[in-house]
Amino acid sequence: MITMRCRVTILLLSLLIFYQNGPAQALKSDTFSVFTYGQEQGLSQLNALAMDFDSLGYLWIGTENGLNRFNGYSMKTYMAGDKVGDLIDDHIRAMYYAKDTLWLATDSHSLVAYLPKKNKFINFLDQLDFNLHPYTKYTNLLYPIDNTYLLLGTNGNCLLFDRHTKKFTIIPLPANAKNDFITSCSQLNEDQLLIGTNNHGLLLLDIAKRSIQTRSAYKLLTNATINSIYPYSTDLYLIATENRLYWLNSKTQSISLALKDLHLPEITSIQPWETQDGQPAVFLSAINHGYILNQQKQVKKIVFQNLQKENLSAEVKKILKDPQGGFWLGTNGRGVFYYHPRYKKFTPLRIKTPDAPRQDFISIFNFLRVGNRLWMATEFGFASYNLQTQLYKFYPSSALEYTLAKDANGTIWGGGFGQGLVRYDPEKDGFIPVIIPIEDKDVIQVTPIDKDFIWVHTWSNGIFAFNVHTQAVRKLTLNKNTLVRSRTSFKDHLGNIWIGSDDGIYKIKGDSIQHLHNLSNERVFDITEDPSGNIWVGTAKGLNRISPHTDSTISYTKASGLPNDFIYGVLAEDNGNIWCSTNYGISRYNPATNRFRNYTETDGLQNNEFNGKAAYKDDQGNLYFGGMNGFNFFDPRTIYTNKQVGKTVIEDIQVFGKSIAQNLPYLKALILSHDQNVISFEYTALNYLWANKNLYQFMLEGFDKDWRNVTDFRSTTYTNLDPGNYTFKVRGSNNDGVWGAATSLKVIIKGPWYKSLWFKVLLAATLLIIILGVFMYKSYRQKLVNKKLLTMVEDRTSALQKSNQELNESLALSERQKENITFLMRELNHRVKNNLQIITSLIDIQDLSIANPKAKSKLKLLQSRIFTVSRIHDILTNTEEKEEIRIDQFLQQLASEIIAFSGKPIALTASLSPVKYPVEKLTYLGLILNELITNSIKHAFGQTAQPEISIHLTRQADKLQFIYKDNGTGFKVATNEDSNEKMGVNLVKFLAKELNGILDFSHSCLAEISLTFANQTKNNEK
Template identity: 25%
Template sequence: MSKMGSLYTLSVLFLLSMEAFSQSPLEKVKFSKLTVALSNPSVSCVLQDSRGFLWVGTMDGLNRFDGYDVTVYRNEQDDTTSLLKNAILNIYEDSRSVLWVSTSSGGLHVYNRQQDNFKRLPQYSFDCEVSEFHEDDTSLWIAGVRHNKAFVNQIDKKTNRHRYFELFDSHSPVHSLIPASDHEFWVGIRERGLFRWNLKDNQIYRQGPPAESFHQMVKSSVHDLWIATGKGLQKYNAATHEYILYNTHSTPALPIDNVLNLCMDGKYLWIGTENGGLCRLNTITNELLTLQSNKNDPASLPDNSVHALCKDRQGRIWIGTYSHGVAVIDRLGEKFMEVDIPLGNAVVNAIMLDSKQRLWVGTEEGLIVKSPQGLKHFRHTAAKESLQTNPVLSIYQDIQQRIWVGTWGGGLHRYDEEHDNFIHYMPDKKNKGSLSDANVFSIWQSSETQQLLVATYGGLNVLSDEHTGTFEHVREKQYEFNNYIHTIYEGKKGDLWIGTLEELLRYDHTQKKLSRFETATHSDSVHVGGLCNSILEDSRGRLWVGTAKGLHLLINGKFKKRYTTRDGLPNNIIQSILEDNAGNLWLGTAVGISRFSPDDGVFRNFDIADGMPGNDFRPRACLRNDNHQFFFGGKGICVFNPDSVRENPFIPKVVITELGILNEPVKPGDFGGILKDQISETSTITLPAEYNFFSLKYAALNFTSTAKNQYAYKLEGFHTDWNYVGNQRSVMFTNLDPGIYTFKVKASNNDGVWNEQGTSLTIHILPQWWCTWWIKLSAIVFLGAGILTVYRLHIRNIKKQNKILELQVRKRTEELAHQNEELTQSQEEISAQRDVVSEQNLELQAARQIIEKQNKEITTRNETLEAEVEERTRDLVEYNQQLEQFAFISAHNLRAPVARILGLGHILDIGESDLQEIRSIVEKIVFTTEELDCVVKDLNTVLDVRRNSTTVIGAIKLREELRLVKINLEKEIQETQTLFIEDFSGGDTLWAVKPYIDSIFMNLIGNAIKYRHAERTPIIKIRSEVQGDYLHITIRDNGLGIDLNVCKEKLFMLYSRFHWHVEGKGMGLFLVKTQVSAMGGKIDIESCPNEGTCFRLSFKHAPGT
């Protein structure tokens, strides 16, 4: 036997709970893989035993699986307790929990649970294959083929007497054995078909047409038999003797004729085929569902050849495949579904179900409409009537049944259904009544005024005339951040709530303004302190606001409470909110969906392990349909019925799976026989003192989302309380004192249902040999005798010495009395002197402390002064150098235009020029003057940055700044087909001067495009990360690069240029360096000619630092 770890990610292959979910064309049949490190990927049989372990037979070994680890059993040479062969045919557990294992080409074994090995049954060892088992109240029936004869062996369970039946000559074994009556069996033979066997006279009769490849038979009712054959699936009614054949030509049609195995699951019959996948037949309605592998779909069946099917005690369907191991269908783990829409990698930003039951899906890559007629895609194209941009942020259907679409960077669109295109509403600087901003986050129609409200980063827009595209602009004047509007929501009383970057406001349509109001904790607004992503008024009139900082509760417009991860949320970013019929809130977050009960304040969190397509959901991307189905959008669309999200009710069995000593797993007989039986079958162990350093592993035998199984343990005699350790499955103990301990472990399933009883193991740790009781008793006896002898001798000696001492004491006492008088007098003198010295020492110590303090202050002041002098000196040197450069360049750049103007003036003074020549001179003077004006503007720009007189530090969203720069450079980007790779996950917010950041991005990105390499597509990579107190921004291109060995010293000098084939002034890098320094930042460069350039900008991360 060998242990192999397995990466076990339990997930559900296919959602089939028809009671839990109503039929809908939106629902997607989902498959996931179950990856288990088996001994061989070709599976022949699967069984869950009464202990809860899963046994998997393969073509090369037997595997026992506990949900985490696999124990492999194979033939071991010279070990008669191992398997006889490695190819497993069948596994069966009888009513007494005896596990039977048959192998190919001979071999039947009984598993010894205590010793974790096998007993071989010699009568089945050679020229015999056991392929079928059956058990009734009195007997166990074993069937197969032996010496080319099909046989059945009856074993009486009370007397263990055997009754052997030979049926007929056959090279094929018995594949199925099902009772037909008290004395008759239905018998299926691989190459012969179905027979009826009478035990009384041992006669066998053919029943129905022959089947060339009989594989398996199951019984669904008293009379109905289902037979898997190489020519299809047969249904046989024993009462009417009627056959119904299901094959590739029947209705319904199988995907292939070769049916290998069957498994009854209530009204469903699971059908495993060879190369045709897995089918599910409703035996009542005759509906057939075929599930097949798709190499382009990672969520499909892993292999189309299904060689084993098994239903376990919790209702899971385990599937053994020919080449991809084991998969499982688990109703308990699949609480959620995915809408069947081909999204690719697109993220879903908005979803809406219109009055015609069409599902509108807004993604980063366009708009998708799913209807009973099929799918329709809308993307940005060259056509004038298409979407202006692909990213769709919001979708809304108004009272007139018209569809409105909000985009990022493309403004507002109205869908023209008649012409199947869009009418656009875009910002226009020449038209004050146009849309104020091109980014539309939310759309809502007022039920009172019927006006359309549009949320943008330019404030609230109220559509007053849709034909002319005229909007009224509503802005909050006091706080600019309130004009970054993300959410619009209308309450039941007609209140229009507006969610901004920081606050929740109300829109007063009569006064056409955003109002701020009194709250319980703030005097001027509901300051939620984070981006308002979603708003919902529940059935009890309470207002819930989802923000980037948690879930906020408002009652009557007053803030009451904020819920965060400390209260049980999985994440503080609340993206969307829905309410179910029971009053629970369902919250889409950045790490899954949470169900919140407002009455008891309890959160129940779900994630991708529960069947969701992804964990990250998007703001306001949610809806509830008339069937009470909930939809949440993010990575795919998650759909579910909240009433059907039920918890796994099964209490998991808990087993101790491994004892470890000296970092080695202990098997029966190891380490001097510490274990007589394997640890899972052991209740008490005794450890010598040298083995008081040991470990234990344990497992909850729950195969549904095992990563969510929870554990707790305690060692009685050492711990007083339970240790709750999450999903940790092992514990180590070191240097335990001798004594008797009881190790207890309990566990929960994936939904928090605990097995409080758990399991336990008594551990007796022996003392060292010298600490045993008989050693201690002997030592006490010998020590007592020795002490008594020594005591008697000592008493005798003491008496003798006492007499001598009495004489010496008298004499010595007289001498001491005289000396004591002298010492008393001397002591008084010394005491007086000590008092004087002590006072002097105190005075000296105080003076010394004062001097040391003054010396430290002087030293500190000197060091500070030296640092300030050095810093001021560096600043003066740098400014002098810059001033010298500035003066030189200014003189140089101003001298040339002035000289030209003077020269042209002298020409005019001559007075003999004709009119044409004068006009030419005047044009040159104008051109030269414009050139001079350009120089002066450049110098003013530099001086303005140096003065830093109008800069305002504020929070800047780097992703937004980059998007704006890309819009400004849109023409250059499209002409050069420049590609951008952006990663702001390391930090998206920078406290800096917005105009400077705009200028820095514009110059660096513009240079990257301008100085691109002619032979490759320009690629610009922009990344941010926080390290310590600094936010670093890296801008990397694959352009021409700069030779730093030649140009490094003048890299950031004014009017420095390094490539002369492209027009430029040499101002960009000097201005970037100046602006970065003005904000207290640093800039570094890496560059290599013909490979590209990388700029690294470093700024203080927090404001005011």
């Protein structure tokens, strides 16, 4: 009987348990690919228990051994130290950032605050009496209540901290829970909070009353371990215990089981989440498991994978969403995970069929979409993919299939290496070989022309026109040449056919064939046209744009922003953007901004390497790119663009390679000395999604005229900067090339002290004082000198007056003496003249008494000479003490008077240059003239009817030339017998020597004699 009753009891209990729990549901799962950050990335410890963002955008991570600041590239770690301002405890259990302060709940030193702008930690140990309340220093929880209070959960107590007064209020747990500790809390209303404990279930904190109480409504959770409390909706709270999840209805104060149909492991933490469509959800964390609960109370299991596709097991302790839509997950023992629902922009597709020769790395070369069926040419045959059912079908062959095309009749044609031309038969659902008389079976392109013809391009035999009705074949030549390896063709909107080969590109317009030679490379792999009519050509070395009007070409290479120069495929969006596949990912070119945006395998591409001809655009605008490991297709209009851009901060400045000890992210100005002129700047953009794709631009105003080129480097150096005011500006972009605002830092390089303003002012003032002092001193000295001079002047004036009187007396005496001398000179001249006259008269008397002709001649000659001396004396007497007189006037006057004295009717002709000559030499010149005239009168005019004498005087540089002529018989050279004449000649020679002159008798036979003598005048006048 007892046994039966026991069996019945066991059966009833089993049914009850089954009824309560129900059968375990099969949970759907989702895989999150995450970035992982651990000690290899600089994280100080792997238990990441707390996280928050500051106002700049830095991510702060608290671990059990260090506080970490992350910028997307590296960690900066803060460890406990003994100095003032150091972190007192580096075991961080919780954190909260608000109003420029990072609040930290530490394991054994209660509350700590970090002030980023001051780079300083402060603690509040002096506000707590640890002797009276020893367990208040052990903090497990930090919860902001409002703008005033922080709630700290400790062992046996709650601490209410006033952020304004910096004071604590200790609120003890109920007596029966005094040895318990607080695990979690959540605000119930303005004055009340739900408190979760480790051993005493759920409690209620009344802020106004400063008390913690139990409630009968929470009796179901008495003695339960509360792991987490989360406000699921307005009135509904989700509570995780060591065994189950519960709902708490705040209106009815009722507690019920949550998710009772699911056998979930112990949920250790409940964190906020958001679905990809922006709906609120929660993340349920368990040891090595994670789940997402949405608003419809549906649960999905989450599997974490790293970027290498390795599964990761972790217990998530903290989740934080960043402004870019990414989620940071702090784990227990696995560091930090970063998940972004849009971290991959593309989804790779791979041919998955049982009969496929491989399940991955099947190369795809060409696409063709017909309805909802996507045809592909692969290395193992043709394949189709139903875009609705997402099912593949494989059409294997032994050839590498290379091309697909649909003609104007709707027929699908294909070809490949060794395959020849094939045609798809819809009834047989297979590809049928087409027998045509072409030796080369390597068909690399099919170009539909019209309803009658297609062109079949072969690898080595050229291009053939194929009649689809009669199957007649005609070989085509381009400019009389066979074009081989013409792997691609394109028909533009004007009907022109473009053909690309290893010999460049050809444009066929009716009967006109044009070969374009100006591409960046002759090997052409793809051709397309943009909405503006530009032709785009992908080559083995660069992308080319051909103008439809001029056929001019612009080339783009890796230097222009492409990830690789080998362009396999080129497609144009309807908005004009150009997509191209390369040997290193795909790239989108925006002609409006002239920038490339590059994508790689990390963005979800099938592989970084793509294939030739594997680029296709369907009628709906979808783009297809194939490569070594499958293909991607997408609508370019739906590609996610990250438009959120974090701040760019300057993290470090080095002077001559040494960092300056300043809190640079918050610094507004930097002042350096003139010898600190080699400066390095390090900066970072706080964009965490693919941070390695962030780009930067910078400039130093005052040195650079414009922004430097875009770069992915996060540092730059300026050298030999002159003293002055500069502004360093830097801006960063996010992973999608969206640029943020620039960050500025003023840099002031002071000049040397001797160039400073104060020194210049001081120097100017000093110079002014010195000048003023010198002026005043000189003025004082001048006054003394003036006084002394005045005395001297007075004395001198007196002396001068006396001297003047004496001089006047002396002058009067001199005037009287001068008058006497003048009188004496007049008297002397008169007496000399009288004496000469007496001598002349005596000669006349003597001449009367002498009968000898020779004697009479000598007396006449002597009389003439005395007359000449007399006339010279008269002339010089009239010069009134002049040093020089006009020699021309002297000669003419003297010659006239000598001729008149002779009493002969002789004409005188004079051509004399106006020249002044010293008076002391005139006597010699006058005597020479006398001798010459006397000689002419005596000897020249015996039979001459009209005797004439001419005299000439000319200036020749520093010489004077005197020429004497008559019209007589000429001069005779005196002999020894003719003593008078000989004496006259000697006298002339002597006088000429005294004048430093030269006599020239060479023309004496012509009655012409010249005398050249020195021009000794001081100032000749015309």
